[in-house]
Amino acid sequence: MKSDYDVIVVGSGPAGSSAAYAAASKDIKVAILEKDPHVATSIRTSGVTWIDDMKKFSIPENFYNKIKNYSFHSSNNKVLIKGNIPSAAVLDVRKTYTFLAKRAVDRGAHLFTNNNVTNVHLNKTQRLVNINKNKFTSKIVIDASGFRSVVARSLGLVKQWKIFGTGAEYESYAENIVPDTWSLMVGSKYSPSGYAWIFPVNKNVVRIGVGITRPYSTINPIDQLNKIIQNKTGPIKDLGKLNHIELHYGLIPNDGPVRNTVYDNILLVGDSAGYSNPLVLEGIRYAIKFGRIAGDVASKAIVERNISKSFLLEYEKQWQKLVYKKIISSYVIQKRWLKLSDGEWDKELNIIKNLTVYELVNFMKSDFGLIDMIKFIKKNPHFVVRNFFQVLHNTFSK
Ligand SMILES: Cc1cc2nc3c(=O)[nH]c(=O)nc-3n(C[C@H](O)[C@H](O)[C@H](O)COP(=O)(O)OP(=O)(O)OC[C@H]3O[C@@H](n4cnc5c(N)ncnc54)[C@H](O)[C@@H]3O)c2cc1C
Numbered sequence: 001m002k003s004d005y006d007v008i009v010v011g012s013g014p015a016g017s018s019a020a021y022a023a024a025s026k027d028i029k030v031a032i033l034e035k036d037p038h039v040a041t042s043i044r045t046s047g048v049t050w051i052d053d054m055k056k057f058s059i060p061e062n063f064y065n066k067i068k069n070y071s072f073h074s075s076n077n078k079v080l081i082k083g084n085i086p087s088a089a090v091l092d093v094r095k096t097y098t099f100l101a102k103r104a105v106d107r108g109a110h111l112f113t114n115n116n117v118t119n120v121h122l123n124k125t126q127r128l129v130n131i132n133k134n135k136f137t138s139k140i141v142i143d144a145s146g147f148r149s150v151v152a153r154s155l156g157l158v159k160q161w162k163i164f165g166t167g168a169e170y171e172s173y174a175e176n177i178v179p180d181t182w183s184l185m186v187g188s189k190y191s192p193s194g195y196a197w198i199f200p201v202n203k204n205v206v207r208i209g210v211g212i213t214r215p216y217s218t219i220n221p222i223d224q225l226n227k228i229i230q231n232k233t234g235p236i237k238d239l240g241k242l243n244h245i246e247l248h249y250g251l252i253p254n255d256g257p258v259r260n261t262v263y264d265n266i267l268l269v270g271d272s273a274g275y276s277n278p279l280v281l282e283g284i285r286y287a288i289k290f291g292r293i294a295g296d297v298a299s300k301a302i303v304e305r306n307i308s309k310s311f312l313l314e315y316e317k318q319w320q321k322l323v324y325k326k327i328i329s330s331y332v333i334q335k336r337w338l339k340l341s342d343g344e345w346d347k348e349l350n351i352i353k354n355l356t357v358y359e360l361v362n363f364m365k366s367d368f369g370l371i372d373m374i375k376f377i378k379k380n381p382h383f384v385v386r387n388f389f390q391v392l393h394n395t396f397s398k
Contacts, residue, residue, distance in 0.1 A: 005031045006302045007295070008131060008138035009109075010117045010151050012039045012101050015270025015287035015294075016144030020104035022295025023142075028302045030109040030295075032101070033136065035116035040097040044146070044250025045284065046169055046207050047091035048182070048199055050365060053285040054089055063096050064089035065202055069181035070360060072352055073234045074345040075189060083357035086180065090199045090207070091284070100288070117145065120154040122265065127307075129265050139307050140298045142267045144291065147251045149272040157263055161253040161274065165194060165281050168221035169209030169248040170229070171201065175240025179203045183235045184280075187342045189228070192217040194338075195280075196228060198235060206239060211281065213254060213338060222249070252281050256331045257324060262316045264309045269294045275319065275327060277366045278334040290319040323366075330366040 009020045012034040024030040036042065047064075054064060066086035072079045105111050120131050120141065129141045143151035152158040183198040190196035194211035201207060210225040228236060253274040261273040269291045276283030297315040301307045340348060355363065 003031065003136050005029045005110075005136065005138040007031075007140045007142060007298045008033060008129070008136055009142040009144050009295075010120075010131075011144035011146055011270075011272075012097070012111065012113075013144060013146055013270060013287065014097060014100055014284050015146075015272070015291040016142070017097065017100035017104045018288045018291030019142045019144055019267075019269050019295035019298070020109040021100070021107055022292040023299045024104055024107035024109040024295075026296075026299035026303060027108070028299050030104075031136065031138070032104060032109055032111045033115040033117055033131070034111065034113045037114055038098075039101040039111075039113070040094045043093050043171075043246070043248040045093055045248070046167075046197065046199055046209055047093040047096070047284070048197075048280075048282060049089050049091060049284050050361075051087055051089045053289075054091075057285075057288050059091075059096055059099065063099065064091045065179060065200055067180055067182050067200070068357075069178075070357070070364075071181055071183045071235065072349055073183060073185045073190075074349050075187040075342040077346040077349040078234075079349045079353045080181075081352070081355065081357050081360050083361075087357070087361045088182065090182075090201055092201070117150050118154070120151045122155070127265075139302060140265050140267065140312075142269055142294055142298060143272045144269045144287075146271040147253060149268065151266060152263075152268055152272065155263075155266065157266070158259055158268075161255050162215075163254045164214050165211050165252045165254050166214055166221050167194075167209055167211040167248075167250055167252070168225045169197075169207050170225065170242075170244040171205060171207050171246045171248065173204055173243040173245065174206045175242075176238060177203055177206055185228075185234050186337075186340075186348075187345045189233055189342075191221075191224060192219055196225075196233075198239070205245070207248070208236065208239075208242075209248070216338060222247070252276060252283065254278060254281060254334075257320075257327050260316075261319070262309055262312045264312075265307050267294045267298060267312060267315055273319075275323065277330060278327060279330045279366055280364060286319075286323065289322075290315075293318050326366040 006028040009016045067088035068083040068086040179200045185196040193213040193216040196210045199207045261268040270287035
């Protein structure tokens with residue numbers, strides 16, 4: 001039996017569910033194909049994001065733990081930046097992703113789980129996309145399959161990412177948790193090229209993880225994670241006794257926004273498009289926001305009977321206008337961070353020490369404006385700080 005749709009979304013992560021939600025809101029036929037038996041069967045993320053974004057997406061407040069203090073640890077330095085009100089959120093990832101998928105289904109999208117998409121091709125007239133040997137057909141396909149970009153790769157449109165993050169994390173019960181404070185750990189004893197983290201989920205549970213950048217390091221993040229937990233490295237010691245509940249593992253593109261995200265009949269969203277915030281490799285809020293834009297543009301294309309690349313390019317124009325420059329600026333900083341020695345990281349924390357919580361949060365979000373930067377440089381005229389922000393300024397003002 002063949003199932004015909006106007007728009008098929010491959011993948012029920014935050015990008016796919018958000019694209020399907022927006023597309024189905026326009027009264028067209030939308031399906032989501034998910035390879036796993038459930039939405040969020042396996043977790044591939046730490047689920048840290050920002051409260052103001054979650055509010056904009058109407059994610060219920062009881063789906064996340066609120067963070068107001070931010071601690072940073074290097075080999076021989078540490079910094080704690082305290083806030084009065086919480087800005088960051090550690091999501092209950094399963095609850096949030098299921099909520100996003102349900103929202104799409106409530107709008108009329110059909111969700112097919114246990115549907116592994118393995119091959120995709122365009123028919124002779126280039127008007128229909130055939131999925132899994134014609135089992136499904138659709139006029140437009142949104143590739144929301146994450147890191148592997150199964151649709152775009154099956155059609156030969158893209159190749160494997162060259163630079164990417166590989167991360168492993170335990171969700172664990174811990175004896176001593178400060179629920180409103182996160183810890184980021186940098187330097188070789190934590191990660192040879194990347195960082196480690198402790199994100200509190202609530203007063204009893206934390207996520208402890210390690211991210212490593214390929215190809216700069218070939219170390220297995222699970223081995224490195226076990227090592228820092230066994231050695232109780234840095235702030236891990238303060239957590240006391242740990243009992244692991246679940247292991248999370250995943251890959252995230254780190255090539256920067258290098259891909260075309262639109263082709264005839266095809267849109268790439270979320271990690272498949274490769275537009276996460278490179279500073280901390282966070283992609284959930286962009287996946288939701290730009291997933292929605294993609295769904296919206298796709299539904300307009302169906303209604304206006306124009307599924308050409310030139311029509312669909314509206315999606316790429318919109319997301320690029322919102323974040324392209326910010327991503328490029330952060331990418332420059334991140335590339336510099338990847339080369340820092342342990343001693344340089346100790347000094348870098350002194351720069352972070354000078355940030356107010358407002359500056360820190362905007363910096364982590366890659367939301368720094370030129371005016372904020374100029375104010376910051378005036379306030380902190382030291383050479384290192386100037387040098388650091390000069391990198392941003394040069395890229396940002398191009
Ligand atoms: C270790 C780690 C930690 C991270 N931590 C954070 C964080 O703290 N905050 C943050 O914002 N971001 C974080 N990220 C990044 C974030 O997880 C991604 O940017 C985000 O999940 C992208 O969403 P997505 O919907 O594009 O892809 P995904 O969430 O990967 O969803 C893709 C979906 O497609 C399905 N799929 C895949 N192949 C097929 C197929 N062949 N057929 C059908 N379905 C298929 C998958 O099963 C999955 O459901 C982290 C990433 C990693 C690896």
